[in-house]
Amino acid sequence: MPDFEPDEGWVPADERLFGLDRRTIGPTLTVFALAIVMSVVLPVVNAKVPYNDIVKAGDVIELDGNVTFVPEAGWGITSGVRAGHAPSSGEYPATATVENGDVEFRVKTGPFDGDADKLLDQIETTSDALNRGRGVHLTGAHTTIVTDQGTQGATARVAGPHTGGVIAAFVFNGRGVEAVATGPSDTGPDPTAAILRMIRSISRPGEGNQ
Amino acid sequence: MTTTLADLERARDIAIEQSGWGRRFTFYQPRNFAFWGYLALVGTGVFIAAAKLTREYNAYGQAIALAVTSFAIYAALFWWFTQHIDHYAKLPAKLMVVAFLWGGFAATFAMAANANDAILALYAKAFGQVWALNWGAGLAAPFTEETAKGSGLLLLIALAPRQVRTAFDGFILGAFIGLGFQIVEDIIYAMTSAASQFGANQIGASIDTIALRMVSGVAAHIVYSAIFCAGLIYLLGRPAEPRRVGRGLLLMGTAMLLHGIWDSVGAIAGDAPLMVLVLIIAVIVAALVIAVRVYRSTVARERDFVRDVMSPELARNVITAAELEAMAGNREARKAYRKAGRNRSERKRARYVLNAAYDLGDELAAARGADTDRVRFARAEVGRIRSGAPSPW
Numbered sequence: 001m002p003d004f005e006p007d008e009g010w011v012p013a014d015e016r017l018f019g020l021d022r023r024t025i026g027p028t029l030t031v032f033a034l035a036i037v038m039s040v041v042l043p044v045v046n047a048k049v050p051y052n053d054i055v056k057a058g059d060v061i062e063l064d065g066n067v068t069f070v071p072e073a074g075w076g077i078t079s080g081v082r083a084g085h086a087p088s089s090g091e092y093p094a095t096a097t098v099e100n101g102d103v104e105f106r107v108k109t110g111p112f113d114g115d116a117d118k119l120l121d122q123i124e125t126t127s128d129a130l131n132r133g134r135g136v137h138l139t140g141a142h143t144t145i146v147t148d149q150g151t152q153g154a155t156a157r158v159a160g161p162h163t164g165g166v167i168a169a170f171v172f173n174g175r176g177v178e179a180v181a182t183g184p185s186d187t188g189p190d191p192t193a194a195i196l197r198m199i200r201s202i203s204r205p206g207e208g209n210q
Numbered sequence: 211m212t213t214t215l216a217d218l219e220r221a222r223d224i225a226i227e228q229s230g231w232g233r234r235f236t237f238y239q240p241r242n243f244a245f246w247g248y249l250a251l252v253g254t255g256v257f258i259a260a261a262k263l264t265r266e267y268n269a270y271g272q273a274i275a276l277a278v279t280s281f282a283i284y285a286a287l288f289w290w291f292t293q294h295i296d297h298y299a300k301l302p303a304k305l306m307v308v309a310f311l312w313g314g315f316a317a318t319f320a321m322a323a324n325a326n327d328a329i330l331a332l333y334a335k336a337f338g339q340v341w342a343l344n345w346g347a348g349l350a351a352p353f354t355e356e357t358a359k360g361s362g363l364l365l366l367i368a369l370a371p372r373q374v375r376t377a378f379d380g381f382i383l384g385a386f387i388g389l390g391f392q393i394v395e396d397i398i399y400a401m402t403s404a405a406s407q408f409g410a411n412q413i414g415a416s417i418d419t420i421a422l423r424m425v426s427g428v429a430a431h432i433v434y435s436a437i438f439c440a441g442l443i444y445l446l447g448r449p450a451e452p453r454r455v456g457r458g459l460l461l462m463g464t465a466m467l468l469h470g471i472w473d474s475v476g477a478i479a480g481d482a483p484l485m486v487l488v489l490i491i492a493v494i495v496a497a498l499v500i501a502v503r504v505y506r507s508t509v510a511r512e513r514d515f516v517r518d519v520m521s522p523e524l525a526r527n528v529i530t531a532a533e534l535e536a537m538a539g540n541r542e543a544r545k546a547y548r549k550a551g552r553n554r555s556e557r558k559r560a561r562y563v564l565n566a567a568y569d570l571g572d573e574l575a576a577a578r579g580a581d582t583d584r585v586r587f588a589r590a591e592v593g594r595i596r597s598g599a600p601s602p603w
Contacts, residue, residue: 005578008236008372020243024368028247031361035251035316038325038354046328049335080339087343090481094406110406111415119408126409129269176408 053077055098062086064094065175067109070201072194075100080107098198103183105198112176116154117142119169119176124156136160136182138167149203158182166195172204218522223579225518228450230373231299232575237308237369244368248312255315259394262319266401273404273412277397280420285393288432292385295505297568298512298538299519299575301382305370309383312362313390313435318398321358326350348474352466359387359435360442360462367446375450377443378508384439388431395431396423426490429497430472438465440504450511461504468497506540513538519571519579528589529567537567559598566592 011021055071062068062083071077080096081087097106112119124138131137138156145155145168153170158180165182179202181195226232239245267274293306329350334342366383367374374383403419404412441461447453471478472493479485517538524534536547544564551557570588577585594601 008370009239009241011241016241020241024243024245027364027368028243031247031251031364034357034361035321038321038358042325042328042332046331046335049332051335053335053339077339079334081343085340086481087340087476088478088480089344089476089486091476093343108408110408112407112410114410122408122410126269126405129409130265132268178408 051076051078051099061096061098061107062092063096063107063109063177064092065109065111065172065204067107067172067175067177067202067204069096069107069179069198069203071098071105072100072198075105075194078104100194101183103181103192103195105179105181105195107180107202108178110176111174112171113174114171114176116152116169116171119171119178120154120156120167123167123169123178134161136163136165145199147202148200151203153177153199153202155199159185166199168199168202170202173206175204177202177204215522215525218525219579221518222522222574225515226575226578228375229299229512229515229575230370230375230379230450231515231519232572232578233302233372234576235302235305235370235373237304239369242369244365248308248316248365248369251316251320252311255317255319258319259315269409270401270404270412273400273416274397276413277400277416277420280424281393281396281400284396284424284427285389288389289386292382292389292432296378296382298378298509299376299515300572301373301379302370305366305373305383306386308369309362309366309386310390312365313359313387313392313431314394315390317355317358317362317387317391318394321361322351322354325354325358329354344477345474348470348472348477351473352469355391355431356434356438356462356466356469359384359391359431360438362387363439363442367448374443375448376508376511377440377448377451378505378512379448380439380441380443381436381504381508384435384437384442385432387439388433388435391435392427392431396420396427399423426494429494429501433497433501434465434469436501437468437504438462440508441465464500468493468500472497509540513540516571519574520567523567523570523574523589528570528592529563533564533567536564537571559595562595563592566595 015022017025053076055073055075055077057073059073060068060070060083061077061080063080068083075098078097078099080093080098086092094110095106095108097104099105112122114122120138120142127137136158137160139159140157142154142156145153147153147170151170151172153168155166155168158165158167160182162185163182164185165180167181168179170177170179179199181199237245263274289306289310293303326347330342330346333346333349363374363380363383374380399419400416400423403416407415438461441458441464443451443458444454444461445458471489475486475489475493479489517534520529520534520537523529524531529537532547532550536544539547547564548557548560551560566588570585570592573582573585573588
């Protein structure tokens with residue numbers, strides 16, 4: 001065994017490539033390749049593959065806590081599952097999203113103590129804290145909206161740099177529901193009839209007329 | 211055949227050379243491409259994590275504070291335990307920090323998180339949302355996360371080829387990579403839970419997740435990565451660990467399988483809480499049993515190194531045969547050695563002598579077997595403690 005051991009920064013003259021230790025290039029490029037596949041290739045492939053889960057007339061989306069809504073026929077389901085098709089665990093996901101072109105309609109549920117106005121205030125507080133005045137935020141006063149089931153909710157406009165839309169909040173006996181529809185701001189300030197139909201279709205068994 | 215002291219010292223030199231024990235680790239190596247690769251990917255991960263944390267702290271500050279505090283304590287306990295089981299030819303602490311940071315930032319934010327999102331979405335597009343919810347995680351995370359974590363070991367080998375020499379080194383470094391991954395993932399889960407009630411009742415919403423992750427984390431990423439990285443060393447081969455492709459692939463596949471089953475418990479067990487519980491316990495037990503077996507099979511080489519390094523000290527009567535057996539033995543051997551004392555005072559002293567002998571081993575390895583002042587002092591310390599004399603320092 002040689003008495004002297006060079007420090008770790010030393011590279012044998014016959015192992016140098018542009019000053020680098022050529023033995024370290026292969027492993028590092030392998031890791032870079034893996035990182036590029038994971039962070040660039042797969043997301044790009046995903047972006048290129050279109051959704052083809054199109055809503056048919058009569059479809060109902062179910063979320064955690066037995067909350068349901070009726071998506072518009074012809075829209076694409078990008079997350080969430082239809083009622084009666086629960087995952088094996090029996091628990092429906094807490095969010096669902098349907099899209100039509102640039103317009104997105106997202107519903108989220110979760111436990112909440114309070115009424116619809118309080119939930120909308122909470123959503124606004126959280127949204128403002130996350131966005132700090134930038135991005136999408138609630139604008140204007142709360143107005144009332146009533147679902148087909150008869151549950152009263154609160155609604156407000158949302159606006160962002162290039163986005164506009166509407167948000168609605170409902171509370172079904174301790175179960176909060178947030179529904180947000182957003183699209184390009186140049187499509188006009190009013191929610192379309194399709195959006196309003198989806199918001200009004202939000203329901204939960206045993207609720208209504210509150 | 212008589213073994214001379216010279217023979218024993220030659221064997222010691224070979225053991226020190228092969229094991230990399232006692233070699234210092236320098237992180238700053240600008241002529242090492244792996245250094246730049248590590249810096250780029252960990253730096254990217256740190257940037258993404260900082261941006262996420264800064265943005266979400268404003269909204270979920272309470273939950274984040276609770277999660278970071280809880281998991282910091284949790285990480286400290288695991289750190290202590292993982293270092294505790296590496297008391298043979300020890301790896302430098304700095305290398306373990308480097309491994310931890312890879313797992314926490316590069317493997318998560320710079321690699322696996324992006325891939326997981328994309329693969330889950332692709333599964334949903336190809337097989338439907340329900341199928342993706344059932345099987346997506348179990349058929350994405352084992353591949354993306356285990357390879358992302360394991361790839362860190364490739365860089366660590368390139369950064370520290372003189373230190374990372376055995377499958378046991380892979381096992382320990384894998385555990386630290388897994389620990390980093392686990393802690394950061396747990397904090398992200400807690401943040402997600404904090405948002406589950408629209409930002410209200412953050413502590414209540416996240417406390418269950420924190421507790422669950424702590425319990426289930428006992429046999430999760432730390433164990434999977436330890437097994438995977440031990441397998442990766444077998445697959446690649448190292449100066450002190452001959453290549454064993456079959457064993458390497460088997461261990462790597464086992465880690466992925468355990469991970470996959472864990473992520474698919476809900477889909478396998480279905481809507482039956484008792485079955486879910488049984489399956490969770492079964493996976494945890496299986497993971498721990500396999501980890502212990504891998505530990506036992508990989509640590510044998512490290513124990514041989516200890517024996518080779520310390521045998522000349524036995525020949526010099528610095529340590530006794532019983533002490534050498536205890537040093538190179540398992541926990542039971544060390545316990546038996548300590549318990550052999552006739553009274554409490556002797557048992558306590560036996561423990562101190564053993565610790566001093568391990569210190570001597572570290573000094574000998576750092577001096578590459580030479581008879582330096584530090585080595586002579588460490589030898590003298592073994593004698594002093596054995597005699598019961600007080601420390602002059």
